[in-house]
Amino acid sequence: MDNEGNQQRSNNEDVLHSLLGPEDQMNIDSANVDDDNDDVYIPEPEAPSKRPKRHAAEQIQELKAAYKQCDHPDEKARRALGAKIGLEARQVRFWFQNQRAQMQAKAQVQDTKAVQQEHAALMAENASLRHAMLTMSCVACSGGTAPAEPSPEKRRLLAENARLRDEHMRATALLHKILLEAEAPPPSGRPVPAASTHSMLSAAVEGRGALLRHAEASMDQFLMLATKGEPLWVLTPDGEVLNCQVYQKRTFPVLLGTCPDGFVREATREAGVVRGAAAHLVGILTDANRWSETFPGVVAGATAGNVVNVGVFAPHNGLIQLMNANLWVQSPRLRNRSVNFLRYSKLTAEGHWAVMDVSVDAILGLEGSRKVDLNVDSDVMQAWHKGCRLLPSGCLVEDMGNGYCKVTWVVHAEYDETTVPTMFKPLFRSGKAHGAQRWLASLQRQCEYLSALHSSHVPRSSHNTGTISPMGRRGIMELAQRMMASFYSAVSGPVTQPSSSIDEWHGSNGTGAERIAAAVRMVTWKKAGSMDGEPAGLVLSSSTTVWLPNTPPQLVFEYLCNGQCRGEWDTFANGAAVEELGSVATGHLDGNAVSVLCPNVTDGINSKMLILQEARTDASCSIVVYAPVEEERMRAVMNGGDHASVDFLLPSGFAVLPDGHGKARRHAPCTSEAPVGDGNTAGALLTVACQALLPGSPSGDHTARAFDDVGRLLCRAIKKIKAAVKAKIVVASLM
Structure with missing residues (x-):
C-alpha cells in the first residue's frame, strides 16, 4: 500500500506541474534565484595590483x-x-x-526635502494663527476683530478638547486604580520593590500609548486604501490591484517593517450592498462572539482581549480592542491562519463607519527582547507569528437609509507561502482564500440567512404532509446551523476530542483512465453514550481534497444539488432519487436553501430516516452538507418542536472552492513574476467529507477495514462527480 501511495504521489506531482504551466511553476519552485534583487552589488575584492x-x-x-x-x-x-x-x-x-x-x-x-519644506510652511502658518488668536487680530490686515459666533472649526476643536479632557480623567482614574493594586500586598505576602512597581506602571502606560498611536496611524492608511482610486489601485480586466510602489511611497516609513523572508503580500478590495443598518453591522464586528458566528466558514474562532480605548459620543465610536482570530479554508490539507490584531471602530461621518484591523506583534514587543504586559488574556496571546501579518485592513460601512448599507472591504496582509501546499498556492495568490471577495460574500449571505431565519413567510411544499410550519422554520434552520458548524470543524478544525487518532489512507477506485486515487485523512474519536439511550461508539471522520482542472465550481455545485442524481454518489439514497419534503430559501441566489429530503427506499431501516441538508453558494465558495436524522424527531422539529431533541449529528458533505486559475486578484507586480493562473481556465478544488459511527469498539483489523471501505466510498463519489461534470482529470492533494 505504501509503494502504491508513493507512486501515486509522484504521478500526481508530475500531472500537477504539467497542468500549472511554466509560469506557475516559476512561482512554485523555490530553487529559482531572484535575479532582480535590489541590493546594491559590491564586487569581490581583487588583488591590489588589479583595479576594477x-x-x-x-x-x-x-x-x-x-x-x-x-x-x-x-x-x-x-x-x-x-x-x-x-x-x-x-x-x-x-x-x-x-x-x-x-x-x-x-x-x-527629494521626498525628504519636500516633507521638510511642507513642515516648515505648516509651522509658520500655525505660529501665525496662534499669534492671531492671542492678539484677536485679523491675519490679513492686522486690524482688530469683533467677537463673533465660534466657527465650525473652533466648535470642532472645543469638542475634541472635551473628549481629550474626558479621556484624561479616565486615564487618571485607571492609573489611580493601578497604583492602589500595586500598593496592595501580593498573595504570597512578600513585598514588591517600589522600583518594580513604578517600572510596571510605566511599561503599561507606555504600551497603551504605543497601541493608540499604532491604531491612529493604521486607520489613516486604511482610509486611504478604502477610498482612493488610481494610481493607488489600478483597474485591470481581472479587477483592482494594489500598486505597491505608490503605496510604499505614500506610507513611508513602513508601519510594520519589511516583509519577512518567505512571505507573500496579498491586497484585495471589494464593494457591495449588504442587508442591515450600519450601526448594527458595526455592533457585530466589534463583538468577538457575534463576529465569529457571522462568518462561520471563514472564522474558526475569535477571542477579545483588553480594551485599549473605549468609545465616546456614540456606541463603538473610538473603541479599540485587542483580538485574536483563527481563520480557516475548508480543506483538511490547509493550516489555519492565526492573527493577533487591534480592531478600531470609528464614526467618520453621519452614518459612515470604519472598522480597521492591524497586527500588533511588533508593537507589543513580541519580536524583540522587550515585552509590554497589558494583562492580555492568555487565550489571546497563545499563538504569535503563525505565518500571517495583517496590514491595515477592514471595512467601510455606509448607511443607505433603505434597510441596506454599502460595504467596502479591504484585505491587505502578508503570509508565509512556504506553509501552503502547491495545489492551493493559486487559490491564495488570487485572494480568494482570505481576500476581500470572500469576506464580503460571506457577510452578504449570512445577513440574508438571518433575514430568512426571522421571517414569517414560509413557502409551502407540494407535499402537504411534509410542509414546514412557521414555528418549525426556525427550528430547522437552527438545527442546520449546528450541522454546518460540526462539518466545518470536522473538515478544517484541529482534532481536540479525547482519545482521538489521525491516520492517512492512500487508495484508489477503478483502473486505467477511470482510476481515481485519493489521500484521505482519517480521524477516529470515541463518542460517549447519550441520556436518550444511544450507545457509545467510535466515530470515523474522513476527508480529502482533489483538484478538477478546467471545471467551473458552479457546475459541481449544481450536480450535487440535483436530487434526481443523488443516488449516483450518495449510498444512503440507495441508488435512487430523493424526494423533497420541505425547504426554506436562505438567499437570493439559486441553491441557497435548507431542505428536508426523504430517500425513496423501501427497506425497514432507511425508511425511518430523513436527510437534513443545507446548500450555500456565493462567488467565493459552495457548500453542500447533509446528515441523517430519525424521521420521528425530524418531523417533530418541522412541526415546531425543540431542535435540541436532535442531540447528535454526524454531517457529511462537500466544499467546492475556486482553484485560483480564473481571474486573479493580487497586488500590482513588484517583481517580474507573472500573475498566477495566466493562460489557465478556472477549475474547482473539491473537498469530500464523510462521517460515520462505527458500532461497538472495533479492533485494529476492523478499523483498517473501515478505513478501506470509507476511502473507496469517497473515491467512488469523486469518480461519479468527475463523470457527471465531464472533468478530464482528477488530481489528488498530498500532504
Missing part, C-alpha cells in the same frame, strides 16, 4: 538608455544588451542594481 575598470562612456550611455525603457530587464534582455555593448550579462545586472539603488536614494532625498 570603469565602463566606457558609450557603454554607460547605452545602459542609461536601456534603463529608461525598462529598469528590471530579464536574463534574456541582459544578455542581449551585454553582447551589444561588450559586457557580460552579470555586469549588466550589477549596473542595473546599482542604478536602481541610486535612483531610490535620490527619490528619498
Whole structure:
C-alpha cells in the first residue's frame, strides 16, 4: 500500500506541474534565484595590483538608455544588451542594481526635502494663527476683530478638547486604580520593590500609548486604501490591484517593517450592498462572539482581549480592542491562519463607519527582547507569528437609509507561502482564500440567512404532509446551523476530542483512465453514550481534497444539488432519487436553501430516516452538507418542536472552492513574476467529507477495514462527480 501511495504521489506531482504551466511553476519552485534583487552589488575584492575598470562612456550611455525603457530587464534582455555593448550579462545586472539603488536614494532625498519644506510652511502658518488668536487680530490686515459666533472649526476643536479632557480623567482614574493594586500586598505576602512597581506602571502606560498611536496611524492608511482610486489601485480586466510602489511611497516609513523572508503580500478590495443598518453591522464586528458566528466558514474562532480605548459620543465610536482570530479554508490539507490584531471602530461621518484591523506583534514587543504586559488574556496571546501579518485592513460601512448599507472591504496582509501546499498556492495568490471577495460574500449571505431565519413567510411544499410550519422554520434552520458548524470543524478544525487518532489512507477506485486515487485523512474519536439511550461508539471522520482542472465550481455545485442524481454518489439514497419534503430559501441566489429530503427506499431501516441538508453558494465558495436524522424527531422539529431533541449529528458533505486559475486578484507586480493562473481556465478544488459511527469498539483489523471501505466510498463519489461534470482529470492533494 505504501509503494502504491508513493507512486501515486509522484504521478500526481508530475500531472500537477504539467497542468500549472511554466509560469506557475516559476512561482512554485523555490530553487529559482531572484535575479532582480535590489541590493546594491559590491564586487569581490581583487588583488591590489588589479583595479576594477570603469565602463566606457558609450557603454554607460547605452545602459542609461536601456534603463529608461525598462529598469528590471530579464536574463534574456541582459544578455542581449551585454553582447551589444561588450559586457557580460552579470555586469549588466550589477549596473542595473546599482542604478536602481541610486535612483531610490535620490527619490528619498527629494521626498525628504519636500516633507521638510511642507513642515516648515505648516509651522509658520500655525505660529501665525496662534499669534492671531492671542492678539484677536485679523491675519490679513492686522486690524482688530469683533467677537463673533465660534466657527465650525473652533466648535470642532472645543469638542475634541472635551473628549481629550474626558479621556484624561479616565486615564487618571485607571492609573489611580493601578497604583492602589500595586500598593496592595501580593498573595504570597512578600513585598514588591517600589522600583518594580513604578517600572510596571510605566511599561503599561507606555504600551497603551504605543497601541493608540499604532491604531491612529493604521486607520489613516486604511482610509486611504478604502477610498482612493488610481494610481493607488489600478483597474485591470481581472479587477483592482494594489500598486505597491505608490503605496510604499505614500506610507513611508513602513508601519510594520519589511516583509519577512518567505512571505507573500496579498491586497484585495471589494464593494457591495449588504442587508442591515450600519450601526448594527458595526455592533457585530466589534463583538468577538457575534463576529465569529457571522462568518462561520471563514472564522474558526475569535477571542477579545483588553480594551485599549473605549468609545465616546456614540456606541463603538473610538473603541479599540485587542483580538485574536483563527481563520480557516475548508480543506483538511490547509493550516489555519492565526492573527493577533487591534480592531478600531470609528464614526467618520453621519452614518459612515470604519472598522480597521492591524497586527500588533511588533508593537507589543513580541519580536524583540522587550515585552509590554497589558494583562492580555492568555487565550489571546497563545499563538504569535503563525505565518500571517495583517496590514491595515477592514471595512467601510455606509448607511443607505433603505434597510441596506454599502460595504467596502479591504484585505491587505502578508503570509508565509512556504506553509501552503502547491495545489492551493493559486487559490491564495488570487485572494480568494482570505481576500476581500470572500469576506464580503460571506457577510452578504449570512445577513440574508438571518433575514430568512426571522421571517414569517414560509413557502409551502407540494407535499402537504411534509410542509414546514412557521414555528418549525426556525427550528430547522437552527438545527442546520449546528450541522454546518460540526462539518466545518470536522473538515478544517484541529482534532481536540479525547482519545482521538489521525491516520492517512492512500487508495484508489477503478483502473486505467477511470482510476481515481485519493489521500484521505482519517480521524477516529470515541463518542460517549447519550441520556436518550444511544450507545457509545467510535466515530470515523474522513476527508480529502482533489483538484478538477478546467471545471467551473458552479457546475459541481449544481450536480450535487440535483436530487434526481443523488443516488449516483450518495449510498444512503440507495441508488435512487430523493424526494423533497420541505425547504426554506436562505438567499437570493439559486441553491441557497435548507431542505428536508426523504430517500425513496423501501427497506425497514432507511425508511425511518430523513436527510437534513443545507446548500450555500456565493462567488467565493459552495457548500453542500447533509446528515441523517430519525424521521420521528425530524418531523417533530418541522412541526415546531425543540431542535435540541436532535442531540447528535454526524454531517457529511462537500466544499467546492475556486482553484485560483480564473481571474486573479493580487497586488500590482513588484517583481517580474507573472500573475498566477495566466493562460489557465478556472477549475474547482473539491473537498469530500464523510462521517460515520462505527458500532461497538472495533479492533485494529476492523478499523483498517473501515478505513478501506470509507476511502473507496469517497473515491467512488469523486469518480461519479468527475463523470457527471465531464472533468478530464482528477488530481489528488498530498500532504
